[in-house]
Amino acid sequence: MKLLKGSLLGSAVAFAAVGAAHAADLPVKKAVPIEYVRVCTAYGAGLFYIFGTDTCLRISGRARFEGGYMTSSSRGSGNGDTSGYQGRMRINLDARTQTAYGTLRAFVRLDAGARTGYSGVGTSGTQTRIGQAYNATGVDAAGRAQQFMNVDKAFIQFAGLTAGRASSFFEFYAHDFEITCSTLGSDNSSTSLLAYTATFGNGLSATLSIEDPVYRRSAIFAP
Template sequence: MKLVKSLVLGSAAAFVMTAGAQAADLPGAEPVDYVKVCDIKGSTGFFYIPGTETCLQIGGFARLETTYGEVTNDDDANKVGYRVRARVWFDARTDTEYGALRTFIRLQFQRETGAVGTAGSANPQFEGDDFFYDQAFVQFAGLTAGVTDSFWDFKPYPTFQNPFISDRTVPVLAYTAKFGDASASLSLEDKTYRYRDSTNATPNAGTEAPDIVANIRVKQGWGEAQISGVASYINPKKGYADQVGGIATGVGGDNEWGWGVQGGVKLNLPTANTSDAKGDFIWGQAGYVDGAGLSYVGLGDANVGSGRTQNITAFNPQRDYYLDGDTQKTKAFNANLGALHYWSPQWRSALQGTYVDVNYRKLNADWSAWSVAGNLIWTPVKKLDIGAELVYVNTDYSNRASFPANASRKDDDAFIGRLRVQRDF
């Protein structure tokens, strides 16, 4: 037995010595930081993807919204609506000799109250950003290519609901040149994401040219400002009996260019009631379009409720142009003014007023509307918001003879209440 034990111990010792000699031939392993923080100016939450030089940020939120209101004569219409929305985004950036190479993807999933008599729906809206993903773009050396915010839009908006403000994600091919704190952008944008009528049909015969959008923007310590413009090519169907609000308005029309211009400013205000980079501000915007599309002044998807309730565009005509032998371009103007104030690090509120005026020129169909929205938001812990908002909408259809469908509205005004619970990460 002693002989066997000696042989076993001797064999084990020889194996260890041999393994040690082989290990000595291997290069020494360096300690590895599998999660290493990226230092990106103005941003937090980035880390290196292991084995690469690419920095990645992951974020998102989960949100519940429910609204109550009554704006139509239909007693069977939804007066209460629910919408649950989830977002997850991935922001990847790599330094190159040309500057940062960025890829951004934002996924979005949604369940909401369905139309009257139907089950809840996760159905996407063609012109909106309500399903699966609403942003996916690449940025490199001033180039932006993909689906992102329109270069026409000017954010941020202080309230939950903004019924007469453009807020669209669209496919774009754009270039931005920076000059210190200022920038200038030129963007070719997909017009089919904007040009819809009240039945969600495309009024244009075909897209012959993208919308041409340009802006000049400046951002400094005092705030930011932007001037943007758009040119849009109109290609009406020859011999097509155009309709507005169910009324035929004629046939024929020439190709035309529509246009629009918008200006906005945000002023940061001093505050001692917030512990992070956020703070009080005043925000204002005004825009005008002549045939460029009513969505540029926030019409076409102006739902002031959640879950397919209180859609104010269901009782006003949405037409970017109409035909009466000539192409008659619709004119529209909007203006908005809002403010956000932190009462304490846990409490903030916002107030915003908005106005829109639509002119169909020769057609007896002009209308205008205005709204006021106010909210109060409680943040008991960081990145958890529990808030309530009340919206009042007033419409003026004094020239509504051409649109009997507008009789479906409940009154010339309405109140809509909204409750939101949102957790960001």
């Protein structure tokens, strides 16, 4: 009986050893790599697919810091600070989705900033007119602490249509031209609009745009 048990136990050990040897000879399958970020190349560089969707997104922006010093206008008290600082930021979100009728695009640009010190730093009439500067809100009692928030762009484009806050289609001149405090067009400033662009090929297109005149209206001066 002991001999039979020993023979059976030896056979089981032998079969286990043979099975282990065969398993060691089998090829090892590597796990499929997880693609955390899918690069989207259909609309240029810098875009990636939003997880679980077919929408491509580009996130960009910039940060800016400035420090300045100005002399006091007099030796009296209450003339404000002689030094000033400001920090500004810009965030761009550009999302695009391919549909059966063309590309659906949504674009948002947000500007924000804060400054302390002497008032008026970082803003000029020229920069405001060409859409490169924006007035402050939340000014303190002495005018030395100011906060900024500006929705520069927020529009949707689809099948030739553009709707939202975007650069005016009437301002076709690409850069500012300043004469005696008057601005001859700029593609930087934005307005609320609803426009349709028809493309005829060979670089030829035409746009019909309905725009809010508030952003372009000039003041009327009395004699």
